[in-house]
Amino acid sequence: AVSALSPLSRAAMAEGPEPKRRREEEKEAEEEKAGAEAAPGTAEPFPLRSVRLRRLLRDSAREKAAFVHGRVVGASGEEADAVLILEKTPFREEQIEALLREHTGLQLQAANDIYSTYRLYPPPRLSEIKTTVVYPATEKHLQKYLRQEVHLIRETWEDYQNITLPFIQSQSFSIQWVYNILEKKAEADRIIHENPDPCDGFVLVPDFKWNQNQLEDLYLIALIQRRDVKSLRDITAEHLPLLRNILQEGKEAIAKRFGVPGSRLRIYLHYQPSYYHLHVHFTALGYEAPGSSVERAHLLEDVIDNVAQDPAHYQRRALTFALRADEPLLQKFQEAGRV
Amino acid sequence: AVSALSPLSRAAMAEGPEPKRRREEEKEAEEEKAGAEAAPGTAEPFPLRSVRLRRLLRDSAREKAAFVHGRVVGASGEEADAVLILEKTPFREEQIEALLREHTGLQLQAANDIYSTYRLYPPPRLSEIKTTVVYPATEKHLQKYLRQEVHLIRETWEDYQNITLPFIQSQSFSIQWVYNILEKKAEADRIIHENPDPCDGFVLVPDFKWNQNQLEDLYLIALIQRRDVKSLRDITAEHLPLLRNILQEGKEAIAKRFGVPGSRLRIYLHYQPSYYHLHVHFTALGYEAPGSSVERAHLLEDVIDNVAQDPAHYQRRALTFALRADEPLLQKFQEAGRV
Incomplete structure (x- = not known):
């Protein structure tokens, strides 16, 4: 094509x-x-x-x-x-x-x-x-294609509450397309696996970046059914059953449908994510997927272990991420004197 | 060249x-x-x-x-x-x-x-x-250039003690070249910064992968002075002053010599590392350096926070890494029934 x-x-x-x-x-x-x-x-x-x-x-x-x-x-x-x-x-x-x-x-x-x-x-x-x-x-x-400086942010929990969260809320990003998938109003034929539980369930779909023609760049996304978890920052011990379902059932579904075993998958969350409805990335381990580097990706197994050891891990610890010079959130951190 | x-x-x-x-x-x-x-x-x-x-x-x-x-x-x-x-x-x-x-x-x-x-x-x-x-x-x-399957390992502390550590010890990798740098017998003219403290000191040198012609792919390595820390798995609260020195002085030295501020650097350790003498990577944030993906890289700031919160973090927690099918360590994990 x-x-x-x-x-x-x-x-x-x-x-x-x-x-x-x-x-x-x-x-x-x-x-x-x-x-x-x-x-x-x-x-x-x-x-x-x-x-x-x-x-x-x-x-x-x-x-x-x-x-x-x-x-x-x-x-x-x-x-x-x-x-x-x-x-x-x-x-x-x-x-x-x-x-x-x-x-x-x-x-x-x-x-x-x-x-x-x-x-x-x-x-x-x-x-x-x-x-x-x-x-x-x-x-x-022209701005879109211009090389932009990238800055690293070390966001404390206080930064999240005072800068990042108000920014997310002020933006009112539309995630209607996520709800359309969850409600089978769109892409219903693309669903690879579904756990319909409203609290601990999720839907697994191929990412748009993957054309499904070859397994080298396999890329799927798990979208959670519940709508009250924006990102890693909202995750607590309450979500452990959900996260474990995604890990276990996601691996099984991909092995069954595509023949790729779990040991050949990189399974992770982004922080900051592209949209604020919790989702998990599944990519082929041999594929250097964009956004799989250490300043953005968090292995799902590490997230589970972190929360199992300290239920408030993600409400306590600093998280690192990179922002392009033209991203409005960077300006917010600059205004707050945090960059 | x-x-x-x-x-x-x-x-x-x-x-x-x-x-x-x-x-x-x-x-x-x-x-x-x-x-x-x-x-x-x-x-x-x-x-x-x-x-x-x-x-x-x-x-x-x-x-x-x-x-x-x-x-x-x-x-x-x-x-x-x-x-x-x-x-x-x-x-x-x-x-x-x-x-x-x-x-x-x-x-x-x-x-x-x-x-x-x-x-x-x-x-x-x-x-x-x-x-x-x-x-x-x-x-x-032919084998070297042949595409190899890559497998993900989730190494528990017990796996480290029973499989990885005996393997490292059996290999007796030579790290004489590291000692040559620390003793100024080699590359003395390449040193960017040195903290000579035998316990909490380190040497900062440009990595061989970086030709220093442009800052886009800036890549430096900090080698610790002490010789008894093989990898992340050996790190405890005892090493916090050393790690903080590397973070602070490394950023300052790179800003001074190359004009690149700390907010534009990715500072991390590898696990598994290429050689078992603790070292820290400094790469330009805009450069997708090989080995900077989430299944291998650990941000130095996260390592410091982990150990500050739990001195035995790296003797307790599971760590993920990838191994090529032809690596002997993978065979050890397979023999132990852990893959």
Whole structure:
């Protein structure tokens, strides 16, 4: 399937915490994608050769991607902004032999004992670059793709009560899409497992980031049935049966449906989460999922042990998380003199 | 500088925990590299066009890299094994404009509203593939690059005493290179900061993975002066002054030398570590350093809080880590029926 937006969001996520309400954005992207698939090639081709480059917004040496701000003369004769996203494409197994045979040049760089390195110049047809254009782009688009500084916050329980909680409450994020899943008004056919208990139950669904075509990047989400637990900060010993159900039944359901045993799964919560209805991430251990790093992820088994030992662990202890410079919550911490 | 091996080790690390004693391997690689730089281009070019491909050992869609097993007819007329590592190269800012102007083809894939995606086919000279050859390759090389299953272990304190500790002791890993640094017999010129206290002191040095050319992938290591703390499992309240010194002085030294404030650093320990002399990692927060994911990294501030609350935390609690299928410690856990 043609995927117009997902690689961008993945690349963007490599740089720091996910933007809030990312799942909703992805749903929008899915819808946009469906539209794009219905009528590909109908738009006027973008005048790529005449773009004037303004600046490199961000690049990822690891992922071989670049985000560029450019300007083009639009239909009205006025200059307008565009964002260009270039990403080299993964190797395709069936093309590797051709790459070796049909290269247009090979330069030895260094050789030592059994090791040698070369620069290989492939023919154009074996060397595709995925190019995405956002045009016309607004200032908001430019900001979205600009590399943002990331700051680490060490949030005490007092910080949570005085800064984070009032901020969450003031935002009134919509989590209607979660309720739609729990009430079977949406995605009912995607449910992998359900425990219907209103207190200790949950629903397990594939995450939108996973296309289910391969197990390498397996990604599922458990959404709890009860609606009064926003995040890790609300968890107490009262929730131990729920958490243990998610751990046990989630592993069993994934082993049964996908054949992936629990020992090959990373099972964790985010803090801060993308949305404030408690949920648990299940990802393939071999997949470096965005948001699985130590400053954001909390292993479910550690959470269970923490609360079993001290029921008020998450109302007592400091928690670390990262915020991008453009996130409003960072401003709240700065105003409070806590950064 | 030409780097013959480091990209490989980085790509390899994306797949799971680092192989043990990786730093020593890197030192060897550095030495090999120095040799390669001294005499580049002296070896016979490898007959790339005549390689017969046997299998794809591993690929990374995220990093645009592929590890391939091939065979070639050697000088003696006998077939011999080779490992080929192909990796697309990052975009270079100064070439992006040329890429847009001089592409050899542009295919619209999808368009919707302000978004459109294209396949762009660049001219060969703007489309380099870094190609590394290991030839002749042994079975050990093939195994090294083969994708390995990764298993999660939940190690109780009893597991540590009965399985992990005896294994560590039986291996008698050499950590002479650590002692050489502490005694100023090696790398004395690389020391960024030193607290010479034999009990609560440490030495801060740049990690070998960081070339110090840019701050994006800043990576330093604090090595403790005392020699009786192998890992997180040995830490008790006795070590709190040491850990607090590392946190405080490490941040100050990095801010002073590199201008990177503490709020932009990820400061953590590994469990399992690569070598059993306690050390702390300092990496740039914006850099997704290998080994910074939740199943391996433990934030130093969390470690301090854990031990401050319960001096025996790390002699009481279960710890999670991942092991590759070829690691001997996994076999020990399997023999004990713990996997």
